[in-house]
Amino acid sequence: MQDLQKRVGAVLALAPVVPVLVIDDLAHAVPLARALVxxxxxAIEVTLRTPVALEAVRAIAAEVEGAAVGVGSVRRPQDFVDALKAGATFAVSPGSSPGLIAAAREIDLPWLPGAATASEAMALLEQGYTQLKFFPAESIGGATALKSLGGPLPELRFCATGGIGANNAREYLALANVPCVGGSWVAPAAAVKAGDWAKVEALAREAAALK
Structure with missing residues (x-):
């Protein structure tokens, strides 16, 4: 468990922003990831929200040098298996469950489980998780809530995701318990659809300079 948590921590330390991607067209996966890198x-999270998500992960893992591609929206134990087979280097969930916690212990894939409350964070800490996702961040108190959690739970680190963009990312990144934030603003749907990879790269460069 400690090794897996260290590996999650290493992913979260790669950059201040983890792009959260919903990929509808497999042809976009590789050029999009290359622009972000x-x-x-x-560190790139491809959510399991489209039929081509796992194929996109497989393509990025195989073809994009320097990418640490993960699978997001993991909700079932089988998702861990599928993610690992696709070449993912980490997995992310919006929350956690007993079934997911048990499955995560049986597979060599770093996992970032989600927590929205102090109780959920404490329950995950009891299971050995010190690297968590704070979701949906803006809807559950935002940076103010995360700052409050830092007092009683100083050993926890959070990747805040949900409602975060260029306008408020710095507020989160200024907190000691937030190594990075997750967001989709660096890959706008219109730019991706148009294949405007220069736009994506420019937005990524701005995001990388946030911290």
Whole structure:
């Protein structure tokens, strides 16, 4: 468990922003990831929200040098298996469950479980998790809530995700318990659809300079 948590921590330390991607067209996966890596955001989360998500992960893992690609929206134990087979280097969930916690212990894949309350964070800490996702961040108190959690739970680190963009990312990144934030603003749907990879790279470069 400690080794897996260290590996999660290493991913979260790669850049101040983890792009959270919903990839509808498999042809976009590799050029999109290359643009993000070129802009300084090597840790990339591809959510399991589309039929091509796992194929996108497989393509990025195989073809994009320097990318640390993970699978997001993990909700079932089988998702861990599928993610590892696709070449993912980490997995992310919006929350946690007994079934997911048990499955995560049986597979060599770093996992970032989600927590929205102090009770959920404490329950995960009891299971050995010190690297968590804070979701949905803006809806559950934002940076103010995360700062409050830092007092009684100083050993926890959070990747805040949900409602975060260029306008408020710095507020989160200024906190000692937030190594990075997750967001989709660095890969706008219109730019991706148009294949405007220069735009994506420019946004990634701005995001990489946030901290």
């Amino acid at each position: 070129a802009g300084g955001l090597p």
